[in-house]
Amino acid sequence: MMQWTHDAVGGVLVLLLGAGLITVGVLWKGRAVRPFAASRARSVAQREYARDLLRAADHVIALARRSAGEGEPAIVTVEAVVRTTQERYGYTGV
Structure with a gap:
């Protein structure tokens, strides 16, 4: 007759817990990341666009400051x- 030791019971519990987590992950497939409503998706996209545009402007300003000589103005253009x-961010129309 086989007796269950504490190690065997713990191992089985860990195995079942891992299998359960994998099953939940496969069934949900990242639903927490995807927005449920189209309006929410649009607002997230607008916030990301504004953030990316600000980052690009900051990047261009920093490059202009580094390339400007001592006492020269840092020139930044809208086209840049x-x-x-x-x-950098893959937008087709800005």
Whole structure:
């Protein structure tokens, strides 16, 4: 007759818990990441666009400051910010 030891019971419990977590992950497939409503998805996309545009502008400003000589103004153009936004973040229309 086989007796269950504490180690065997613990191992089976860990195995069942892991299998349960894997099953839950396969069934839900990242639903927590995807928004449920289209309006929520649009608002998230608008916030990401604004954040990416601001980051591109900051990047261009930093590059202009580094390339400007001592006492020279840092010149930043809208075209440079648009180009950086398109290249770094993949937006087609900015």
